[in-house]
Ligand SMILES: C=C1C[C@]23C[C@@]1(O)CC[C@H]2[C@@]12CC[C@H](O)[C@@](C)(C(=O)O1)[C@H]2[C@@H]3C(=O)O
């Protein structure tokens with residue numbers, strides 16, 4: 437007789453609970469409807485590489501529609517979901533993150549925003565018309581991309597860069613290599629027994645692209661690493677978006693902005709559902725500091741294309757510092 441048990445958690449990474457694990461109330465808050473937001477965005481990118489956005493233009497019905505499709509998908513039997521996998525890198529993934537042995541207490545769908553991919557597979561699992569799911573993803577991604585471009589334009593204005601679309605044009609390009617991800621973190625009751633430790637849902641990392649836009653349900657878990665070396669917990673807010681500076685924006689600002697290191701911890705009772713749009717440039721784009729930001733400074737980085745960076749990133753583990761391979765060696 438085969439006895440089916442829940443997968444054990446002993447093979448998953450754990451982290452020590454930090455003293456400051458209660459919610460941090462210092463996440464910069466950007467009200468997109470306020471005229472002085474561009475300067476606050478620059479400050480937030482310099483200090484945290486991370487901020488929260490309110491009064492955005494993304495219609496609530498796009499968020500709720502996609503969220504309900506995602507809940508339907510993740511509630512299907514594992515054998516059904518696996519028909520849309522494995523993630524190579526696109527498709528359904530469960531516990532395994534990336535190609536180099538990283539694992540976490542998470543299941544996900546990873547999609548390229550400019551390919552049809554296999555909406556058909558998702559749709560057949562959900563029992564819906566492929567067009568319904570494709571439309572839900574498209575409506576959401578288009579609205580979030582528009583907001584990301586508005587933010588990047590405000591950022592350029594705040595930095596006094598002309599033209600103001602230097603960053604946003606990379607996302608608007610029809611060849612923009614952007615990615616969309618739905619992450620589901622099932623509750624893990626076993627961790628109630630842990631006192632000093634916590635289970636990793638998605639291990640620490642920085643996002644390689646220019647900008648990431650994250651929206652989650654009301655379940656906590658997201659943490660960011662502050663410059664002082666402390667991990668802090670970000671209070672969840674399903675009505676807002678969280679913005680991450682990615683590695684490519686760090687390079688384009690010659691290190692003035694730092695890509696934010698972040699991770700997700702598992703929850704013992706509630707499931708977390710997050711949707712993340714990763715705005716990336718076309719594959720052939722040269723990623724280098726903008727001349728207008730250099731003011732006689734040397735570039736801190738060797739020149740590379742987004743294709744070269746991605747190729748290199750996919751050889752790394754999640755927690756690796758991927759930019760270090762592209763830093764210029766200082767002459768002694
Ligand atoms: C371990 C990995 C997963 C990842 C590709 C990588 O080799 C290193 C970067 C990882 C990351 C982090 C941000 C995004 O979630 C992601 C889609 C990306 O672009 O880079 C993932 C990659 C992935 O899950 O395929």
Ligand SMILES: O=C(O)CCC(=O)C(=O)O
Nearest residue numbers: 617619638658700710712
């Ligand atoms: O799921 C989340 O809340 C964040 C996950 C993340 O950082 C990522 O997918 O790159």
Ligand SMILES: [Fe+2]
Nearest residue numbers: 641642643698
């Ligand atoms: Fe991330």
